[in-house]
Amino acid sequence: MSLLLRQASRSNSIIACARTASTMASSRYLDGPQDAATLETPKNLSAKQKEALSAAIRIDQAGEIAANWIYKGQYAVLSSDPKTGTIVQ
Numbered sequence: 001m002s003l004l005l006r007q008a009s010r011s012n013s014i015i016a017c018a019r020t021a022s023t024m025a026s027s028r029y030l031d032g033p034q035d036a037a038t039l040e041t042p043k044n045l046s047a048k049q050k051e052a053l054s055a056a057i058r059i060d061q062a063g064e065i066a067a068n069w070i071y072k073g074q075y076a077v078l079s080s081d082p083k084t085g086t087i088v089q
Contacts, residue, residue, distance in 0.1 A: 075088055
């Protein structure tokens, strides 16, 4: 397969992953018992604590989203390789 065709195939895989990424949720929040920490914010937080918590959650969410895109890109590229395809998930 030519380099151009391989790159096009990988690009299509990345695009396909991107289309499904926004609909996939972590099974941690869907399966099994729910931890109270994942369901609600404590009601007795000060304004400063609420602001710090909001900032931390935004940063954490951005990191999680970025990590998912990195994993999807790695999978799109490595899954078609004969040496790595059997070990990536």
